[in-house]
Amino acid sequence: MSRKFDVVIVGGGVIGSSAAYFLAAEEAFGGSIAVVERDPTYAEAATPRSAGGIRQQFSTPENVLISSFGASFIKSAAEYLTVAGEAPSLQFHEGGYLFLATGAGLRTLIANQQLQHQLGAETRLLTPNELAATFPWLNCSDLAGGSFGPRNEGWLDPYSLLQAFRRKARSLGVTYIQEEVAGINVSQNRVTSVSLRSGETIGCGAVINCGGINAWRIAAWIGLDLPVRPRKRLVYVFDCREELTDVPLTIDPTGVWVRPEGANFVCGVSPEEANDPDSTDFELDYSLFEEVIWPTLAHRVPAFEAIKLIRAWAGHYDYNTLDQNVIIGTAPHVPNFLMANGFSGHGLQQSPAIGRALSELVTFGEYRTLDLRRFGYDRVLNGQAIREANVV
Ligand SMILES: Cc1cc2nc3c(=O)[nH]c(=O)nc-3n(C[C@H](O)[C@H](O)[C@H](O)COP(=O)(O)OP(=O)(O)OC[C@H]3O[C@@H](n4cnc5c(N)ncnc54)[C@H](O)[C@@H]3O)c2cc1C
Known part of the structure; x- marks a missing residue:
């Protein structure tokens, strides 16, 4: 095994890059982080193809609070995401x-x-x-x-937000690896490493599935059926x-x-x-x-x-076919496999709160700010949909 990181994030879109940033910025974490992204041009990823909308007008309480944090973070982006004196330009229009x-x-x-x-x-x-x-x-x-x-409420430039997270994460020591993850290796109910298409195996203490539309395939490698x-x-x-x-x-x-x-x-x-x-x-x-x-x-x-x-x-x-809400948290049978998938059209605005939530789960083993336990995988197992009415 050539390399080892405390956390490996699969997928470096806006969700993976936000998670990388929040983890790297978390003083209580202090571990090493790699983001494995197969296409750094993001040609087919959802993030740059997004309409960039952010709103609080949801029917699920968690979604209202997630986007409220998103808006405040985006408005204060210069405070958090400036690198070498250069503040990101997210082009946020508060047009409502x-x-x-x-x-x-x-x-x-x-x-x-x-x-x-x-x-x-x-x-x-x-x-x-x-x-x-x-x-x-x-x-x-x-x-x-x-x-x-x-x-x-309004809209922003999705690609600029992604690049701002990515740039800041790298400046804080996160390693971006241009590769495709081809498998996840589990021993005694714990992920031990990820296998790359090149043949390399990267050891890890935890994995976060941020694979966008590919997330269900990644989850299937550990036997998890993701309805995305x-x-x-x-x-x-x-x-x-x-x-x-x-x-x-x-x-x-x-x-x-x-x-x-x-x-x-x-x-x-x-x-x-x-x-x-x-x-x-x-x-x-x-x-x-x-x-x-x-x-x-x-x-x-x-x-x-x-x-x-x-x-x-x-x-x-x-698209989360169960209830069009994110599935976030740990896999029930593999506790060091985390996921944030199934955003169903509102992942861009949710990226700050979701990145923060993932960082809390990795660092503290629990949510410290917004309680997102209802959005965990258990609801899939139990078939308890939390249906979001305002899916646009
Ligand atoms: C047309 C459209 C409009 C939208 N409008 C809005 C909106 O107005 N507001 C809003 O909040 N959201 C909107 N969204 C949704 C939002 O864009 C997504 O929810 C969000 O971008 C998801 O981010 P992500 O990082 O999970 O996925 P992605 O951006 O798709 O990133 C996933 C990354 O994982 C990588 N990957 C996958 N598998 C592997 C692997 N095995 N190895 C290595 N890398 C891998 C991919 O290459 C990709 O770059 C819209 C989406 C679309 C398509």
Whole structure:
């Protein structure tokens, strides 16, 4: 065995790199850390393909608190992630999130808003008249209301956050290894080493599975059945002839979402579960834009009748088929195998809190800040879904 580290993190996307940073920054840890990442260009990883949204508008209490920490961390990124005097530029736009509802969805918005308020989020419920006055570009004729989060909600540049974590982690002594992990070796219910594609074996005291859509394969090496599968999502970029101001990330009652991106806009929609097969291809589908998204947007925002599609991209959610919430913690039968997988479209904003949580688990064997025990693997074993209603 050529090398040995106290902790080996498999996958150096935003989750693996955040975990590496928080562990390296934790004074009580003091051990050695390696991140094994097979593709340092992240060409196919989820992180750079993300829409970059951050919000507190969730229906699960832990998710509200996780993203609250995410927002405060992102706003203070210069304090934590500066390297050699150079602060990261995460391009955080606090443009807000606006969830819209027709009659059927209003009750859910009200219940969610009450929960969010109790947990410190500044989500506000708006009547159709208030919506029309606040967002004059919006067609409110068929709306029953909306829920607007003006603070700690908006969007940032995903790739910059990933690189900022990575750069800071390296500056704190973390070793990044460009390799593919091809196996995990377990003896007497403990991981002892990871095998790399090159043939090298790296010894370790603990492993953290941050493999994104590949996480279920990595988990299978230790006999763990992870209900996480790759689900394709498409993002379209368009130009609008008319200039609109103060457009938050807006979610139509149909699930179609749109937000500004510089002088343009980005948009997308998640398919119905029955029409959402596992997929790892990057094929684009322009008919989804032409036949579903554009008509919906043009109805909701009349100015979007005159738009020009510029480009599109595909990416993959690491989709938790049980309940669309992260699975974080240790494997029940292999306690030094940790995981943080199944983010189902909200892992970017969750990366600071999840990295911190993983660092606490490794260092102290328990959560010290946010209690995320409900998100552990046990709920998979027991089939106890914690269903997140606000999956966009
Ligand atoms: C279209 C789209 C829009 C999204 N929008 C949002 C949003 O608005 N807000 C939000 O919060 N989240 C959003 N997300 C989700 C978010 O991007 C992901 O949850 C997050 O990036 C997951 O990070 P990760 O590090 O787990 O995965 P990844 O970024 O995919 O990183 C995993 C890494 O593991 C590496 N790896 C895998 N297996 C191995 C192995 N065996 N050996 C070595 N390396 C390995 C891969 O190469 C990869 O780089 C979106 C995702 C998509 C696709």
